[in-house]
């Protein structure tokens with residue numbers, strides 16, 4: 018256990034936004050080509066700028082008009098003497114090829130059609146998709162080879178023995194790092210904890226830190242100055258009067274490489290607690306763009322409540338930007354199940370529950386939010402809270418007439434127990450109506466990312482690619498930052514947090530979410546294996562539907578969203594296949610661009 022503690026003190030990562038790629042090199046390249054004709058310095062700079070500008074414009078047009086099938090001759094750039102751009106954007110290329118195909122075969126296409134109608138239950142019957150025509154045997158073969166120890170230098174599919182998420186040389190839990198094992202919190206712990214306190218071999222500072230942690234965990238008030246006395250009396254208090262809640266036990270078991278183990282019984286226990294435990298107190302969450310409530314249960318258990326705003330089959334308005342879209346409570350529930358089914362286990366448990374707005378919200382809250390409750394013309398009980406988007410009478414949250422459905426997401430450990438580090442996502446969108454992000458403009462963007470810590474080694478880049486696959490499946494475009502637990506350093510999983518904007522469009526597959534995969538052309542063996550398993554076996558839609566049947570607000574998802582999952586898996590597999598093809602048959606760029 019000491020070992021973990023040392024690991025804890027090892028330097029935690031600094032903020033590392035991907036470097037703004039310098040285009041100076043490129044600029045110089047053009048400059049050299051033009052050098053013979055242009056002698057004036059000013060003219061030189063000007064023309065270099067113009068060339069660059071044109072180049073950007075071409076890329077821009079490529080992105081903007083890809084859908085309508087206009088083809089700008091990409092290899093036209095060759096004439097300008099651009100031989101540095103060997104990488105070419107895999108993203109742009111894939112998107113273009115993908116769209117070309119969309120008229121022809123059914124194999125892969127950017128599936129887009131208008132929703133049947135806003136409230137229609139059309140297509141709401143569960144369907145079993147037909148057996149896949151293409152079983153991706155080429156990809157299966159690579160997996161088999163790798164399990165036999167062959168093909169392990171494949172740059173596209175990262176074999177298990179080179180994947181830290183599989184190897185896990187160390188996998189301490191938060192409890193171990195903090196010297197707080199879950200079992201220490203129950204009655205049986207008494208003698209163990211007792212002797213640790215009695216031997217008193219650790220310096221007072223240690224006691225103080227530990228006391229603080231325990232205080233947070235058990236919500237015990239302590240005002241005594243003598244640390245060792247506090248420590249002993251605290252153990253007495255703890256052991257005799259308070260058991261750790263399921264959520265506290267769960268939090269202490271969070272490990273370096275996953276939130277919870279496969280089949281962890283505490284997950285079910287937490288879901289049950291959040292469904293059936295009485296709600297003691299409700300408070301609006303400060304900050305954030307949309308209304309969320311912090312729910313207090315007995316024993317200090319907390320959950321984040323997102324209210325239901327509209328029916329399952331209402332989709333994102335076409336003119337809404339992803340960043341101003343409503344959050345969906347059912348997306349949170351479905352994303353938790355999906356994350357678990359895919360074997361990532363990087364999302365906290367979420368459950369649906371219907372609450373009585375009078376007794377379970379209004380009666381147990383206080384402050385300004387009370388003033389926002391009202392009865393609507395339809396005699397429903399409503400409130401709107403206070404926030405920066407959609408918190409007014411026109412966007413109120415209404416019960417039916419006083420029963421309100423919502424999602425309850427279990428809280429992560431507080432920062433006293435396990436601080437989190439927030440990272441800028443390298444493939445972050447620009448969050449600006451007109452501007453494009455770096456990754457949309459730079460063809461070899463992944464090379465830039467790959468050479469920047471912490472993406473240059475270890476598991477981080479593979480995690481982001483897992484995340485892009487996860488987000489592509491759910492249609493979540495709102496991934497501007499991501500978080501890790503600080504104490505585990507860089508070699509830890511990335512949390513799948515906040516999926517409120519997922520499952521907004523059932524009939525549109527947003528290819529740009531896959532950009533990390535398309536531009537880096539690399540994926541975990543284990544992730545590919547899971548995708549193939551669902552593609553060739555029991556479909557993901559069915560497994561997810563069955564998993565969510567246990568939820569109190571089942572059916573959680575509108576059927577077209579489930580159908581979209583099976584369709585999107587094919588797109589992902591297609592993308593991986595193209596990466597491998599490109600590797601095995603590196604065609605000259607010019608030909609590639611036309612094929």
Ligand SMILES: *[C@@H]1O[C@H](CO)[C@@H](O)[C@H](O)[C@H]1NC(C)=O
Nearest residue numbers: 029030031032033470471507
């Ligand atoms: C973790 O990543 C940061 C980059 O954000 C880097 O500076 C640091 O050296 C890395 N730490 C380790 C232990 O590799």
Ligand SMILES: *[C@@H]1O[C@H](CO)[C@@H](O)[C@H](O)[C@H]1NC(C)=O
Nearest residue numbers: 085086116117118119120121
């Ligand atoms: C592809 O589809 C579009 C509209 O969906 C149509 O206008 C176009 O003619 C089609 N092209 C081919 C080659 O089928």
Ligand SMILES: *[C@@H]1O[C@H](CO)[C@@H](O)[C@H](O)[C@H]1NC(C)=O
Nearest residue numbers: 118119120121122123124147
């Ligand atoms: C696409 O698939 C549908 C059925 O899934 C079929 O009716 C249609 O003919 C197919 N279209 C093409 C171009 O293969």
Ligand SMILES: *[C@@H]1O[C@H](CO)[C@@H](O)[C@H](O)[C@H]1NC(C)=O
Nearest residue numbers: 203204205257258259260261
């Ligand atoms: C605390 O846990 C123990 C053992 O798990 C159990 O027997 C006991 O009833 C629990 N006490 C309370 C108050 O829940």
Ligand SMILES: *[C@@H]1O[C@H](CO)[C@@H](O)[C@H](O)[C@H]1NC(C)=O
Nearest residue numbers: 373374375376377418419420
């Ligand atoms: C909600 O609670 C109030 C107050 O106890 C009660 O009058 C009302 O009938 C409850 N609503 C439902 C649907 O049970």
